[in-house]
Amino acid sequence: MDETKRKRAPSKRSLQTRQRIFDSAERLFAERGFDGASIRDIAAEAGVQTALVNHHGGAKADFFAAIVARRAEPLAQKRLAELTRIRPDLPDLPPRDAVLAVLNAFIDPFLDLARGDEGWRNYARLVAQVSSDQRWAALAAQYFDPTAQQFLAVLTRRFPAAPPEALAQGFVFTISAVLGLVTSRWRISALADTGPTQEDQALTDGLYDFATAGFIALLEQK
Amino acid sequence: MDETKRKRAPSKRSLQTRQRIFDSAERLFAERGFDGASIRDIAAEAGVQTALVNHHGGAKADFFAAIVARRAEPLAQKRLAELTRIRPDLPDLPPRDAVLAVLNAFIDPFLDLARGDEGWRNYARLVAQVSSDQRWAALAAQYFDPTAQQFLAVLTRRFPAAPPEALAQGFVFTISAVLGLVTSRWRISALADTGPTQEDQALTDGLYDFATAGFIALLEQK
Protein backbone atom coordinates (compact mmCIF):
# COMPACT_ATOMS: atom_id res chain seq x y z
CA MET A 1 0.00 0.00 0.00
CA ASP A 2 1.96 2.98 1.24
CA GLU A 3 5.66 2.67 1.71
CA THR A 4 6.02 4.63 4.91
CA LYS A 5 9.15 3.09 6.28
CA ARG A 6 11.90 3.31 3.76
CA LYS A 7 13.72 0.06 3.40
CA ARG A 8 16.21 -1.20 0.94
CA ALA A 9 15.04 -2.67 -2.32
CA PRO A 10 13.61 -6.19 -2.08
CA SER A 11 15.46 -8.98 -3.80
CA LYS A 12 14.42 -10.31 -7.17
CA ARG A 13 13.30 -13.57 -5.64
CA SER A 14 11.20 -11.74 -3.13
CA LEU A 15 9.45 -9.77 -5.82
CA GLN A 16 8.67 -12.95 -7.73
CA THR A 17 7.23 -14.57 -4.64
CA ARG A 18 5.24 -11.49 -3.87
CA GLN A 19 3.77 -11.42 -7.34
CA ARG A 20 2.95 -15.12 -7.21
CA ILE A 21 1.09 -14.52 -3.96
CA PHE A 22 -0.80 -11.56 -5.39
CA ASP A 23 -1.74 -13.46 -8.52
CA SER A 24 -2.95 -16.49 -6.58
CA ALA A 25 -4.95 -14.29 -4.25
CA GLU A 26 -6.47 -12.43 -7.16
CA ARG A 27 -7.54 -15.68 -8.75
CA LEU A 28 -9.09 -17.10 -5.59
CA PHE A 29 -10.72 -13.87 -4.50
CA ALA A 30 -12.23 -13.60 -7.95
CA GLU A 31 -13.43 -17.20 -7.92
CA ARG A 32 -14.76 -17.53 -4.38
CA GLY A 33 -15.14 -14.01 -3.12
CA PHE A 34 -13.41 -12.29 -0.23
CA ASP A 35 -14.86 -14.52 2.46
CA GLY A 36 -14.78 -17.70 0.44
CA ALA A 37 -11.07 -17.55 -0.27
CA SER A 38 -8.90 -18.33 2.73
CA ILE A 39 -5.33 -17.24 3.32
CA ARG A 40 -4.40 -20.91 3.53
CA ASP A 41 -5.82 -21.66 0.12
CA ILE A 42 -4.03 -18.66 -1.31
CA ALA A 43 -0.77 -19.80 0.23
CA ALA A 44 -1.21 -23.33 -1.08
CA GLU A 45 -2.01 -22.02 -4.56
CA ALA A 46 1.11 -19.89 -4.51
CA GLY A 47 3.23 -22.69 -3.05
CA VAL A 48 4.27 -20.79 0.06
CA GLN A 49 3.51 -20.84 3.77
CA THR A 50 0.52 -19.01 5.14
CA ALA A 51 2.73 -16.73 7.20
CA LEU A 52 4.28 -15.47 4.03
CA VAL A 53 0.94 -14.35 2.68
CA ASN A 54 0.37 -12.27 5.77
CA HIS A 55 3.89 -10.91 5.52
CA HIS A 56 3.38 -9.63 1.99
CA GLY A 57 -0.28 -8.81 2.15
CA GLY A 58 -0.90 -7.68 5.71
CA ALA A 59 -4.37 -8.05 7.12
CA LYS A 60 -6.80 -9.78 4.82
CA ALA A 61 -8.99 -6.78 4.07
CA ASP A 62 -5.97 -4.61 3.32
CA PHE A 63 -4.60 -7.34 1.13
CA PHE A 64 -7.81 -7.43 -0.87
CA ALA A 65 -7.74 -3.67 -1.26
CA ALA A 66 -4.13 -3.79 -2.42
CA ILE A 67 -5.01 -6.34 -5.07
CA VAL A 68 -7.81 -4.15 -6.35
CA ALA A 69 -5.55 -1.12 -6.32
CA ARG A 70 -2.77 -2.88 -8.22
CA ARG A 71 -4.66 -2.92 -11.48
CA ALA A 72 -7.03 -0.02 -10.86
CA GLU A 73 -4.41 2.63 -11.39
CA PRO A 74 -2.97 1.52 -14.73
CA LEU A 75 -6.47 0.83 -16.02
CA ALA A 76 -7.71 4.27 -15.03
CA GLN A 77 -4.71 5.83 -16.76
CA LYS A 78 -5.35 3.99 -20.00
CA ARG A 79 -9.00 4.98 -19.92
CA LEU A 80 -8.31 8.62 -19.24
CA ALA A 81 -5.66 8.70 -21.96
CA GLU A 82 -8.20 7.42 -24.44
CA LEU A 83 -10.77 9.90 -23.23
CA THR A 84 -8.32 12.76 -23.68
CA ARG A 85 -7.46 11.52 -27.13
CA ILE A 86 -11.04 11.43 -28.42
CA ARG A 87 -12.42 14.45 -26.60
CA PRO A 88 -11.52 17.05 -29.27
CA ASP A 89 -13.46 15.11 -31.90
CA LEU A 90 -16.69 14.72 -29.96
CA PRO A 91 -18.38 18.03 -30.80
CA ASP A 92 -18.21 17.21 -34.50
CA LEU A 93 -19.47 13.65 -34.24
CA PRO A 94 -23.15 12.76 -34.58
CA PRO A 95 -24.72 11.55 -31.32
CA ARG A 96 -24.41 7.86 -31.99
CA ASP A 97 -20.75 8.07 -32.95
CA ALA A 98 -19.99 10.32 -30.01
CA VAL A 99 -21.55 7.90 -27.54
CA LEU A 100 -19.76 4.98 -29.14
CA ALA A 101 -16.45 6.79 -28.98
CA VAL A 102 -16.84 7.48 -25.27
CA LEU A 103 -17.90 3.91 -24.51
CA ASN A 104 -14.98 2.66 -26.57
CA ALA A 105 -12.61 4.77 -24.54
CA PHE A 106 -13.98 3.28 -21.34
CA ILE A 107 -14.36 -0.35 -22.32
CA ASP A 108 -11.65 -1.07 -24.89
CA PRO A 109 -8.71 -0.52 -22.56
CA PHE A 110 -10.10 -3.18 -20.28
CA LEU A 111 -11.02 -5.63 -23.04
CA ASP A 112 -7.59 -5.21 -24.60
CA LEU A 113 -5.89 -5.98 -21.33
CA ALA A 114 -8.22 -8.89 -20.62
CA ARG A 115 -7.82 -10.49 -24.00
CA GLY A 116 -4.53 -12.23 -23.42
CA ASP A 117 -4.14 -12.06 -19.66
CA GLU A 118 -5.97 -14.29 -17.22
CA GLY A 119 -5.13 -11.93 -14.36
CA TRP A 120 -7.07 -9.13 -16.00
CA ARG A 121 -10.02 -11.41 -16.59
CA ASN A 122 -10.00 -12.33 -12.91
CA TYR A 123 -9.81 -8.68 -12.10
CA ALA A 124 -13.17 -8.11 -13.74
CA ARG A 125 -14.77 -10.43 -11.22
CA LEU A 126 -13.10 -8.51 -8.43
CA VAL A 127 -14.52 -5.28 -9.80
CA ALA A 128 -17.95 -6.84 -9.89
CA GLN A 129 -17.63 -7.74 -6.22
CA VAL A 130 -16.39 -4.32 -5.21
CA SER A 131 -19.15 -2.65 -7.19
CA SER A 132 -21.98 -4.63 -5.66
CA ASP A 133 -20.83 -5.16 -2.07
CA GLN A 134 -21.50 -2.24 0.23
CA ARG A 135 -18.54 -3.31 2.32
CA TRP A 136 -16.19 -2.09 -0.38
CA ALA A 137 -18.01 1.16 -1.09
CA ALA A 138 -15.01 3.19 0.04
CA LEU A 139 -12.76 1.21 -2.27
CA ALA A 140 -15.09 1.82 -5.20
CA ALA A 141 -15.32 5.51 -4.38
CA GLN A 142 -11.54 5.79 -4.29
CA TYR A 143 -10.58 3.80 -7.35
CA PHE A 144 -13.56 3.72 -9.71
CA ASP A 145 -15.71 6.78 -9.15
CA PRO A 146 -13.20 9.44 -10.16
CA THR A 147 -12.77 7.89 -13.60
CA ALA A 148 -16.50 7.45 -14.03
CA GLN A 149 -17.03 11.08 -13.07
CA GLN A 150 -14.64 12.25 -15.74
CA PHE A 151 -16.39 10.21 -18.39
CA LEU A 152 -19.73 11.54 -17.25
CA ALA A 153 -18.42 15.08 -17.36
CA VAL A 154 -17.38 14.62 -20.97
CA LEU A 155 -20.78 13.17 -21.84
CA THR A 156 -22.50 16.04 -20.08
CA ARG A 157 -20.56 18.56 -22.13
CA ARG A 158 -21.40 16.78 -25.39
CA PHE A 159 -25.09 16.35 -24.46
CA PRO A 160 -25.93 19.36 -22.31
CA ALA A 161 -29.66 18.94 -22.89
CA ALA A 162 -29.74 15.45 -21.40
CA PRO A 163 -30.55 15.16 -17.71
CA PRO A 164 -27.53 14.04 -15.66
CA GLU A 165 -29.50 11.14 -14.17
CA ALA A 166 -30.08 9.72 -17.63
CA LEU A 167 -26.37 9.79 -18.37
CA ALA A 168 -25.48 8.21 -15.05
CA GLN A 169 -28.10 5.56 -15.54
CA GLY A 170 -26.84 4.72 -18.99
CA PHE A 171 -23.33 4.49 -17.66
CA VAL A 172 -24.29 2.12 -14.85
CA PHE A 173 -26.29 -0.07 -17.22
CA THR A 174 -23.37 -0.19 -19.62
CA ILE A 175 -20.95 -1.20 -16.89
CA SER A 176 -23.44 -3.85 -15.77
CA ALA A 177 -23.49 -5.24 -19.29
CA VAL A 178 -19.70 -5.27 -19.50
CA LEU A 179 -19.40 -7.10 -16.22
CA GLY A 180 -22.19 -9.42 -17.28
CA LEU A 181 -20.33 -10.19 -20.47
CA VAL A 182 -17.08 -10.99 -18.71
CA THR A 183 -18.48 -12.86 -15.73
CA SER A 184 -21.30 -14.77 -17.43
CA ARG A 185 -20.24 -15.33 -21.01
CA TRP A 186 -20.65 -19.04 -20.39
CA ARG A 187 -24.32 -18.35 -19.72
CA ILE A 188 -24.81 -16.70 -23.08
CA SER A 189 -23.52 -19.77 -24.85
CA ALA A 190 -25.54 -22.04 -22.60
CA LEU A 191 -28.79 -20.17 -23.23
CA ALA A 192 -28.19 -19.92 -26.95
CA ASP A 193 -27.43 -23.61 -27.06
CA THR A 194 -24.63 -22.73 -29.40
CA GLY A 195 -22.21 -25.35 -28.23
CA PRO A 196 -18.73 -24.02 -27.46
CA THR A 197 -18.01 -20.47 -26.46
CA GLN A 198 -18.81 -17.93 -29.06
CA GLU A 199 -16.54 -15.86 -31.20
CA ASP A 200 -15.02 -13.19 -29.04
CA GLN A 201 -15.43 -10.44 -31.57
CA ALA A 202 -19.12 -11.12 -32.07
CA LEU A 203 -19.77 -10.73 -28.35
CA THR A 204 -17.80 -7.52 -28.18
CA ASP A 205 -19.61 -6.10 -31.19
CA GLY A 206 -22.91 -7.07 -29.64
CA LEU A 207 -21.99 -5.35 -26.43
CA TYR A 208 -21.27 -2.08 -28.23
CA ASP A 209 -24.42 -2.30 -30.32
CA PHE A 210 -26.52 -2.91 -27.26
CA ALA A 211 -24.98 -0.27 -25.04
CA THR A 212 -24.79 2.45 -27.66
CA ALA A 213 -28.37 2.04 -28.76
CA GLY A 214 -29.53 1.90 -25.15
CA PHE A 215 -27.62 5.04 -24.32
CA ILE A 216 -29.07 6.94 -27.25
CA ALA A 217 -32.56 5.88 -26.25
CA LEU A 218 -31.99 7.26 -22.76
CA LEU A 219 -30.74 10.55 -24.15
CA GLU A 220 -33.66 11.06 -26.47
CA GLN A 221 -36.55 10.00 -24.35
CA LYS A 222 -36.28 12.34 -21.42
CA MET B 1 -36.19 -29.32 0.89
CA ASP B 2 -38.07 -32.50 0.13
CA GLU B 3 -40.49 -33.82 2.66
CA THR B 4 -39.56 -37.47 2.56
CA LYS B 5 -40.63 -38.43 6.04
CA ARG B 6 -44.22 -37.55 6.58
CA LYS B 7 -44.76 -35.83 9.88
CA ARG B 8 -47.65 -34.04 11.39
CA ALA B 9 -48.23 -30.40 10.59
CA PRO B 10 -45.90 -27.97 12.36
CA SER B 11 -47.34 -25.63 14.92
CA LYS B 12 -48.15 -22.04 14.10
CA ARG B 13 -45.35 -20.82 16.31
CA SER B 14 -42.90 -23.10 14.60
CA LEU B 15 -43.84 -21.75 11.21
CA GLN B 16 -43.37 -18.21 12.39
CA THR B 17 -39.94 -19.03 13.78
CA ARG B 18 -39.01 -20.82 10.62
CA GLN B 19 -39.99 -17.86 8.52
CA ARG B 20 -38.11 -15.46 10.75
CA ILE B 21 -35.01 -17.61 10.33
CA PHE B 22 -35.42 -17.76 6.56
CA ASP B 23 -35.96 -14.02 6.30
CA SER B 24 -32.94 -13.23 8.44
CA ALA B 25 -30.79 -15.62 6.46
CA GLU B 26 -32.01 -14.14 3.20
CA ARG B 27 -31.10 -10.69 4.39
CA LEU B 28 -27.63 -11.63 5.58
CA PHE B 29 -26.84 -13.86 2.62
CA ALA B 30 -27.86 -11.02 0.34
CA GLU B 31 -25.79 -8.49 2.24
CA ARG B 32 -22.61 -10.44 2.92
CA GLY B 33 -22.72 -13.39 0.56
CA PHE B 34 -22.85 -17.08 1.32
CA ASP B 35 -19.46 -17.23 3.00
CA GLY B 36 -19.70 -13.86 4.67
CA ALA B 37 -22.90 -14.63 6.54
CA SER B 38 -22.42 -17.05 9.42
CA ILE B 39 -25.04 -19.30 10.93
CA ARG B 40 -24.38 -17.57 14.22
CA ASP B 41 -25.10 -14.14 12.78
CA ILE B 42 -28.27 -15.44 11.20
CA ALA B 43 -29.40 -16.92 14.49
CA ALA B 44 -28.69 -13.69 16.33
CA GLU B 45 -30.58 -11.66 13.72
CA ALA B 46 -33.56 -13.98 14.05
CA GLY B 47 -33.36 -14.02 17.83
CA VAL B 48 -32.92 -17.77 18.15
CA GLN B 49 -30.17 -20.22 19.01
CA THR B 50 -27.75 -21.39 16.38
CA ALA B 51 -28.92 -24.97 16.73
CA LEU B 52 -32.35 -23.88 15.62
CA VAL B 53 -31.02 -22.52 12.37
CA ASN B 54 -29.47 -25.87 11.59
CA HIS B 55 -32.66 -27.58 12.59
CA HIS B 56 -34.79 -25.62 10.15
CA GLY B 57 -32.25 -25.08 7.43
CA GLY B 58 -30.08 -28.17 7.48
CA ALA B 59 -26.56 -27.90 6.13
CA LYS B 60 -25.57 -24.38 5.17
CA ALA B 61 -25.38 -24.96 1.42
CA ASP B 62 -28.77 -26.68 1.39
CA PHE B 63 -30.17 -23.86 3.45
CA PHE B 64 -28.95 -21.33 0.91
CA ALA B 65 -30.47 -23.33 -1.91
CA ALA B 66 -33.78 -23.56 -0.07
CA ILE B 67 -33.85 -19.80 0.36
CA VAL B 68 -33.27 -19.31 -3.34
CA ALA B 69 -35.91 -21.87 -4.20
CA ARG B 70 -38.50 -20.31 -1.92
CA ARG B 71 -39.03 -17.30 -4.14
CA ALA B 72 -37.86 -18.76 -7.44
CA GLU B 73 -40.96 -20.81 -8.02
CA PRO B 74 -43.64 -18.16 -7.49
CA LEU B 75 -41.60 -15.68 -9.51
CA ALA B 76 -41.22 -18.10 -12.42
CA GLN B 77 -44.96 -18.73 -12.37
CA LYS B 78 -45.81 -15.05 -12.53
CA ARG B 79 -43.38 -14.55 -15.37
CA LEU B 80 -44.67 -17.46 -17.39
CA ALA B 81 -48.26 -16.40 -16.82
CA GLU B 82 -47.43 -12.99 -18.25
CA LEU B 83 -45.62 -14.57 -21.17
CA THR B 84 -48.61 -16.74 -21.95
CA ARG B 85 -50.89 -13.75 -21.75
CA ILE B 86 -48.97 -11.62 -24.23
CA ARG B 87 -47.84 -14.34 -26.62
CA PRO B 88 -50.90 -14.26 -28.92
CA ASP B 89 -50.41 -10.55 -29.58
CA LEU B 90 -46.74 -10.71 -30.54
CA PRO B 91 -47.06 -11.56 -34.24
CA ASP B 92 -49.10 -8.41 -34.83
CA LEU B 93 -46.87 -6.05 -32.90
CA PRO B 94 -44.06 -4.07 -34.54
CA PRO B 95 -40.59 -5.21 -33.44
CA ARG B 96 -40.02 -2.60 -30.81
CA ASP B 97 -43.36 -3.20 -29.13
CA ALA B 98 -42.91 -6.94 -29.30
CA VAL B 99 -39.53 -6.78 -27.58
CA LEU B 100 -40.87 -4.42 -24.98
CA ALA B 101 -43.82 -6.68 -24.26
CA VAL B 102 -41.55 -9.67 -23.71
CA LEU B 103 -39.19 -7.73 -21.49
CA ASN B 104 -42.15 -6.39 -19.55
CA ALA B 105 -43.38 -9.90 -18.98
CA PHE B 106 -40.01 -10.89 -17.60
CA ILE B 107 -39.14 -7.86 -15.52
CA ASP B 108 -42.42 -6.42 -14.28
CA PRO B 109 -43.38 -9.39 -12.12
CA PHE B 110 -40.16 -9.00 -10.23
CA LEU B 111 -40.32 -5.22 -9.94
CA ASP B 112 -43.90 -5.45 -8.73
CA LEU B 113 -42.94 -7.91 -6.03
CA ALA B 114 -39.86 -5.92 -5.06
CA ARG B 115 -41.65 -2.61 -4.82
CA GLY B 116 -43.14 -3.01 -1.39
CA ASP B 117 -41.25 -5.97 0.00
CA GLU B 118 -37.73 -5.82 1.36
CA GLY B 119 -37.46 -9.59 1.14
CA TRP B 120 -37.90 -9.48 -2.61
CA ARG B 121 -35.31 -6.76 -2.92
CA ASN B 122 -32.86 -8.87 -0.97
CA TYR B 123 -33.72 -11.73 -3.24
CA ALA B 124 -32.39 -9.81 -6.21
CA ARG B 125 -28.97 -9.73 -4.61
CA LEU B 126 -29.18 -13.47 -4.06
CA VAL B 127 -29.99 -13.97 -7.71
CA ALA B 128 -26.99 -11.87 -8.66
CA GLN B 129 -24.78 -14.12 -6.55
CA VAL B 130 -26.21 -17.31 -7.95
CA SER B 131 -25.88 -16.00 -11.49
CA SER B 132 -22.25 -15.01 -11.22
CA ASP B 133 -20.80 -17.68 -8.91
CA GLN B 134 -19.90 -20.91 -10.65
CA ARG B 135 -20.49 -22.74 -7.39
CA TRP B 136 -24.22 -22.26 -7.81
CA ALA B 137 -24.36 -23.14 -11.48
CA ALA B 138 -26.57 -26.15 -10.78
CA LEU B 139 -28.95 -23.96 -8.80
CA ALA B 140 -29.17 -21.46 -11.64
CA ALA B 141 -29.71 -24.23 -14.16
CA GLN B 142 -32.54 -25.65 -12.09
CA TYR B 143 -34.41 -22.51 -11.12
CA PHE B 144 -33.56 -19.79 -13.63
CA ASP B 145 -32.63 -21.36 -16.94
CA PRO B 146 -35.98 -23.03 -17.73
CA THR B 147 -37.81 -19.72 -17.55
CA ALA B 148 -35.17 -17.95 -19.58
CA GLN B 149 -35.36 -20.68 -22.21
CA GLN B 150 -39.09 -20.20 -22.56
CA PHE B 151 -38.70 -16.48 -23.03
CA LEU B 152 -35.97 -17.04 -25.59
CA ALA B 153 -38.16 -19.52 -27.43
CA VAL B 154 -40.90 -16.94 -27.74
CA LEU B 155 -38.43 -14.36 -29.00
CA THR B 156 -37.03 -16.84 -31.49
CA ARG B 157 -40.49 -17.47 -32.89
CA ARG B 158 -41.19 -13.78 -33.23
CA PHE B 159 -37.77 -13.01 -34.76
CA PRO B 160 -36.85 -16.13 -36.72
CA ALA B 161 -34.28 -14.27 -38.79
CA ALA B 162 -32.22 -13.21 -35.78
CA PRO B 163 -29.34 -15.46 -34.75
CA PRO B 164 -30.03 -17.24 -31.44
CA GLU B 165 -26.78 -15.94 -29.96
CA ALA B 166 -27.92 -12.37 -30.49
CA LEU B 167 -31.14 -13.07 -28.62
CA ALA B 168 -29.34 -14.82 -25.78
CA GLN B 169 -26.84 -12.02 -25.56
CA GLY B 170 -29.54 -9.38 -25.41
CA PHE B 171 -31.29 -11.33 -22.71
CA VAL B 172 -28.17 -11.64 -20.57
CA PHE B 173 -27.38 -7.95 -20.98
CA THR B 174 -30.93 -7.06 -20.02
CA ILE B 175 -30.80 -9.20 -16.90
CA SER B 176 -27.45 -7.61 -16.04
CA ALA B 177 -29.04 -4.19 -16.30
CA VAL B 178 -31.99 -5.21 -14.11
CA LEU B 179 -29.68 -6.58 -11.45
CA GLY B 180 -27.51 -3.52 -11.78
CA LEU B 181 -30.53 -1.31 -11.24
CA VAL B 182 -31.66 -3.15 -8.13
CA THR B 183 -28.27 -3.72 -6.54
CA SER B 184 -26.58 -0.42 -7.40
CA ARG B 185 -29.30 2.16 -7.64
CA TRP B 186 -27.46 4.16 -4.98
CA ARG B 187 -24.54 4.36 -7.40
CA ILE B 188 -26.68 5.97 -10.07
CA SER B 189 -27.70 8.72 -7.71
CA ALA B 190 -24.15 9.10 -6.46
CA LEU B 191 -22.69 9.44 -9.94
CA ALA B 192 -25.41 11.80 -11.09
CA ASP B 193 -24.85 13.88 -7.99
CA THR B 194 -28.61 14.19 -7.82
CA GLY B 195 -28.94 14.22 -4.09
CA PRO B 196 -31.45 11.74 -2.73
CA THR B 197 -32.50 8.60 -4.52
CA GLN B 198 -34.25 9.17 -7.76
CA GLU B 199 -37.86 8.75 -8.66
CA ASP B 200 -38.56 5.05 -8.94
CA GLN B 201 -40.64 5.37 -12.07
CA ALA B 202 -37.97 7.31 -13.92
CA LEU B 203 -35.42 4.58 -13.27
CA THR B 204 -37.80 1.86 -14.40
CA ASP B 205 -38.68 3.76 -17.54
CA GLY B 206 -35.03 4.29 -18.25
CA LEU B 207 -34.34 0.59 -17.83
CA TYR B 208 -36.96 -0.30 -20.42
CA ASP B 209 -35.79 2.37 -22.84
CA PHE B 210 -32.23 1.19 -22.56
CA ALA B 211 -32.91 -2.54 -22.80
CA THR B 212 -35.46 -2.34 -25.59
CA ALA B 213 -33.32 -0.15 -27.79
CA GLY B 214 -30.30 -2.33 -27.10
CA PHE B 215 -32.21 -5.46 -27.98
CA ILE B 216 -33.47 -4.02 -31.24
CA ALA B 217 -29.95 -2.98 -32.17
CA LEU B 218 -28.75 -6.54 -31.62
CA LEU B 219 -31.54 -7.92 -33.77
CA GLU B 220 -30.89 -5.62 -36.67
CA GLN B 221 -27.14 -5.62 -36.85
CA LYS B 222 -26.36 -9.26 -37.41
Added chain:
DNA sequence: GTCTATAATGAGATAGAC
Protein backbone atom coordinates in the same frame (compact mmCIF):
# COMPACT_ATOMS: atom_id res chain seq x y z
C1' DG C 1 12.35 -13.19 3.33
C1' DT C 2 11.15 -17.46 4.58
C1' DC C 3 10.13 -21.03 7.50
C1' DT C 4 7.92 -23.86 11.80
C1' DA C 5 4.92 -23.67 15.35
C1' DT C 6 1.22 -22.05 17.71
C1' DA C 7 -1.97 -18.75 19.65
C1' DA C 8 -6.67 -17.11 19.62
C1' DT C 9 -10.86 -17.02 17.71
C1' DG C 10 -14.84 -18.27 15.08
C1' DA C 11 -16.85 -21.49 12.18
C1' DG C 12 -20.58 -25.45 11.15
C1' DA C 13 -22.74 -29.07 13.15
C1' DT C 14 -24.76 -32.33 16.68
C1' DA C 15 -26.10 -34.68 21.22
C1' DG C 16 -29.32 -34.76 24.43
C1' DA C 17 -32.35 -32.52 28.02
C1' DC C 18 -36.77 -30.31 28.23
Added chain:
DNA sequence: GTCTATCTCATTATAGAC
Protein backbone atom coordinates in the same frame (compact mmCIF):
# COMPACT_ATOMS: atom_id res chain seq x y z
C1' DG D 1 -39.43 -27.26 18.45
C1' DT D 2 -36.38 -25.24 21.24
C1' DC D 3 -32.67 -24.84 24.27
C1' DT D 4 -27.73 -25.60 26.53
C1' DA D 5 -23.54 -27.37 25.94
C1' DT D 6 -20.00 -29.07 23.37
C1' DC D 7 -17.28 -31.31 19.57
C1' DT D 8 -14.32 -30.72 15.79
C1' DC D 9 -12.27 -28.27 12.56
C1' DA D 10 -10.65 -24.19 9.83
C1' DT D 11 -9.69 -19.58 10.17
C1' DT D 12 -6.54 -15.23 10.66
C1' DA D 13 -2.64 -13.73 12.60
C1' DT D 14 1.80 -13.59 15.04
C1' DA D 15 6.19 -15.03 17.52
C1' DG D 16 10.54 -16.38 16.83
C1' DA D 17 14.29 -19.37 14.72
C1' DC D 18 17.12 -19.30 10.59
